[in-house]
Amino acid sequence: MYKNRIFRCFTVIIFMHFGVLQSIAQESNEVDPDKVYRFVQKKAEPRQGMFKFLQAFTSEFNSLVIPPKFDEISFKLKFIIEKNGTLSTIEIEDNEHAYAYIEEIIRVLKKAPAWKPAEIKGKIVRSVHVVPIKLRFPMRNVDKALLEKSILERTVSTEYFQFECNCKLINSNTNQYNKVKEFAYNTADNSVFYSITLREILLANVENHFDIIKANAEKQNATTNTVDYKNYKALESNFVVQGNESKFYNNTIHFIAGNYLINITVISTNEQISKFNFADLKQTFKLKIDTL
16 A cells, blocks of 8 residues: 555656646747747748849839949848738848838838748747848840940049049039038039038037037938948938929938048938939048048
C-alpha cells in the first residue's frame, strides 16, 4: 500500500509537470495579432505576382524626379504588409541617395493593389518584406562626350560654391549689415528660378536658427523635415505660394557649413519640374570649403 501511494504521487507530479510544459508550449505558439513577423510559414505576396508588381512599379515611377545624368538607380524597399494587405512603414536600404525620391516611391507604392498577407498556422499576420528595385531609363542615354560637354557648359561657379544648371545669373548682392550674400539664377525660358543665400552666423546659435526656420515654415504652411545632407545637419521645407495666375512650388534646403547658414531654393510653377531640378541641384551643389 505504501508503494502504491508513492506511485500515485509520482504519477500526479509527472502529470502536473507535463501540464505545465504543455501550457508553456501553447503560449509560445500563440500568434500575436500586433507583432510584425520576419519569419512566417506563408509569405506575403502581390496578388498579381511579383513580376507584374515590379513591372507596374517601374512603369508608374516618374523618371523626371531622377537627374538626367543617371540612366539607372538601384535600391531595396523595406516595408510592412499589414493584415489587410496594405503597405506601411516604407524605408529604403542600400542606397541613401534614393531617399531624395522617397515621395515618388511612396506615391507609386500607395497606388499598388493590396498584397496577400502572410500567414502563420492559418492565421493572417503582419510581416516585413524587402524587395530589390532597379530602375533603368534607356531612353535618356546620350553620347558620353556630349554629356560631359553639356555638364561643363552648364557649371555655375562663384568663389563660394558651384553647381550644375542650365541657367544664368540674374542678380547677386552682398548686404554687409546683415552679413548676407545672395545669388539668383533662372533658366532661359524662365520656367525655373534658383536662389542661393549665405548668411554669416554665430555657431553658438545653430539651434536657434533652425527654430526660426521652422517657425517661418509654419506661417507658410510648409512641411519641414530634418535630413542629412552631405554630412551636414539640414532642414528641408516645401510649400506652395498662390500667385495671381499660377501656383509657385518652392523647395528649399537649409544647412550650416563653416560659419554660414546656407539656403538653396528652387521655384517653379510646375511641381514636378521644381522637384526634379531641386533634386539635381542638391546632388551637384558643392561648397568651396577653403573660402568658407
